[in-house]
Amino acid sequence: MRDYIRKRVVDISHYIITTRATVRQAATVFGVSKSTVHKDMTERLPRLNKDLARQVKKVLDRNKAERHIRGGEATRAKYQRQRKVS
Numbered sequence: 880m881r882d883y884i885r886k887r888v889v890d891i892s893h894y895i896i897t898t899r900a901t902v903r904q905a906a907t908v909f910g911v912s913k914s915t916v917h918k919d920m921t922e923r924l925p926r927l928n929k930d931l932a933r934q935v936k937k938v939l940d941r942n943k944a945e946r947h948i949r950g951g952e953a954t955r956a957k958y959q960r961q962r963k964v965s
Contacts, residue, residue: 880923887911888919888927892935895920901942 891905900908906916920939925932 880926884919884923885927888923889931891916891919892924892928892931895938896931896934899938899942902939 887909891909894900894908895905898904902913902916902920906913909916920932920935924935
C-alpha cells in the first residue's frame, strides 16, 4: 500500500473516531468519495491497525443504527420549512 493511502486511512479513521463523523461527512472533509472512505475503513484499515479498525467500526455501526432517525428528522424539518413559506 502506498504511503499516501496509508496516511489517508489513518487520518480519516482518527477523524471519524474523534468527531463521530459519518462516512459522508468524512468524505466531504477529506475530499474523497464515500466509496473510498468506506473501502479505506472496511478493507485497508484492518490490515494496518486492528484496534483502530474496531473503534471505527463501533462509530460506523452506531451511525448506521441511527441513520433512519436522522432521515426522519431531515424530512420533518423540510416540511416545517415548507409550512413557514406558505
